[in-house]
Amino acid sequence: MAESDKIRVLxxxxxxxxxxxxxxxxxxxxxxQVVGKAATGREAVTQAKQIQPDVVLMDINMPDMDGIAATEAIMAQVPNTQVIMMSVQGETDYLRRAMLAGARQFLTKPVGGDELASSIREVYRLQQTQRRFVVAAQQVEEHDQSTGQIIAVYSPKGGTGKSAIASNLAVALKLLPGNRKVCLVDASLLFGDIAVMFNINSxxxxxxxxxxxxxxxxxxxxxxxxTHASQIKVLLAPANPQMGELVTADHVRTxxxxxRREYDYVVVDTQSSFQDQTMAxxxxxxxxxxxxxxxxxxxxxxxxFLEVAELLGxxxxxxxxVLNKADAKFGIRVDQVEANIQHKVAAQIGNAPFEMVNAINRGVPLIIDQPRHQISIDVANLAYLISGTTRTSREGARPQQPKKEEPKGLFARLTKR
Incomplete structure (x- = not known):
């Protein structure tokens, strides 16, 4: 293997x-290939800028600048580098702080050779994926470069975990390299749950x-x-259904x-309905x-819904x-589902009912509380997918009707086509 093809490690x-x-x-x-070794956090930042490693193995406890501060500096100055944090202590607080600083994985010392190599390859793969996403993002039109992307989390059926996925996805997008500005909107206007997901009292x-x-x-x-501790901004749903009825589709659009003019990503939790506000x-x-x-x-x-979506353009x-709560025990294969609905499943998120319920009850998204959990990894992968294939325009979407002719209700709209 050529030297240029090897994963360069600091x-x-x-x-x-x-x-x-x-x-x-x-x-x-x-x-x-080990391309450098550093004894302090400050030395690590200097070397990272000079040699541009693919992966940094970072100790968390160091005297002059700890691994958290060094990771934050490296992510800000060498954004293409991925960091794996290491510590003899595996407490949740260390995991959370490491993730918020930008580390992609957290290893507890002593680290075995197989685990170390596997982790390096995984974060390197994410780095390569992110680079492809950056290239794709550079192709966006000049007009849309100044505005963010709206990501709606939706299901036509309740109980699929919309609010939990929307919450974790918003945090995952914030944690992507590049320090993006992310906000989460609770557009489940009658019975919003985002305040519970983040333990927000406002x-x-x-x-x-x-x-x-x-x-x-x-x-x-x-x-x-x-402002949540993860540094995402949260717009809460109305306090009660009566107040929710006052929010119109035009309000939602505006x-x-x-x-969208202020944030790179606007993640929106929605209602399982075809009401005008949701369709907006x-x-x-x-x-x-x-x-x-x-x-x-x-x-x-x-x-x-896919049939309706086609009619709407x-x-x-x-x-x-996205297949949520994916579990082979259900006896239905993904390829069978894809054949039935004539649409590919782009991503799968595993099934961990106990951990998810516990995270919801504590008001801490699982991706923060347990960043190494498979669900957290699945959501992070979804965030990478979303960030790399963001649409630059509403190409193919249904054109806006003049306001004075806007029909009421989904099926009234379909009959006018």
Missing amino acids: IVDDIADTRDNLEKLLFFEKDM SKTINDLTSRIDDLDKELLNDVMT VLEAL VLDAAHRIVLLMTMELSSIKNIRQ YNDEKLVL
């Missing part, structure tokens, strides 16, 4: 024996924007939205357009994360079909 640890042992573990990996909701819909600006948005979200969305489970009723509803690029 080892950072304040103990010389540990640095040497890690180098020995990687010596027999034919696809890897009296400010989307109603505070709709009451001043003609005055929307950055300051008003910041005043109404809540708010989303205002948010789906029309405006650049991507629709369409959630399905292996229940026959869910598969049936997805098939019917939503092309395949707009729809990202």
Whole structure:
């Protein structure tokens, strides 16, 4: 294998024996090359800028600049580098801090050779995928480069885990390299759950924007939205169904357009309905994360929605079909489902009911609480997929009708086509 094809690794640890042992573990990996070793966090940042490694093995506890601070500096100055954090301590707080700093994985010392090599290859693969996404993103039109992307999380059937996936996906997008600005909108206007997902107590909701819909600006948005510890902004649903009824489809369109001008990604949790407010979200969305489970009723509803989506002009690029709560025990194969609905499943998210319920009850998204859990990895992979195939326009979507002729209700709209 040519030297240029190998995974270039920088080892950072304040103990010389540990640095040497890690180098020995990687010596027999034919696809890897140790290109540098650093004893301090500051030295790591300097070397990372100079040698541009693919992967940094970063110790978390160092005297002058700890691994958290060094990782934040490297991610800001060498964004194509991926960081694997290492520590003799595996507490949840360390995992959370490492992930928020930008680390892609967290390994507990002592690390075995197989685990170390596997982790390096995994984060390198993510790095290569991200580079392809950057190239694709550079092809967007000049107009859309100044605006963000709206990502709707939707299912025509309740109980598929929309709110949980929307919450975790928003955090995952924030954690992507590049420090993107991300907000999460709870557009389940009658019975929104995002406040519970993030354990947010705030009296400010989307109603505070709709009451001043003609005055929307950055300051008003910041005043109404809540900043979560993950640094995403959250716009909560109305406090009760009565207030939710006051939010119109026009309100939703105007708010989303205002948010799109301020954020790189606007993730929207939606209602399982065809109400005008929900359709306003789906029309405006650049991507629709369409959630399905292996229940026959869910598969049936997805098939019917895909038929409606075709009538509305939503092309395949707009729809990202995701199998949630994926579990082989259900006895239905994915290829059977794809043949039945005539649509490919773009991604799968595993089934971990206990962990997900526990995360919801604690108000901490699983991707923050347990970043190494398979569900967290699945959601992170979905975030990479979304960020790499973001639509640059509403090509193929149903053209907007003049406001005075806008029909009421989905099926009234379909009959007018």
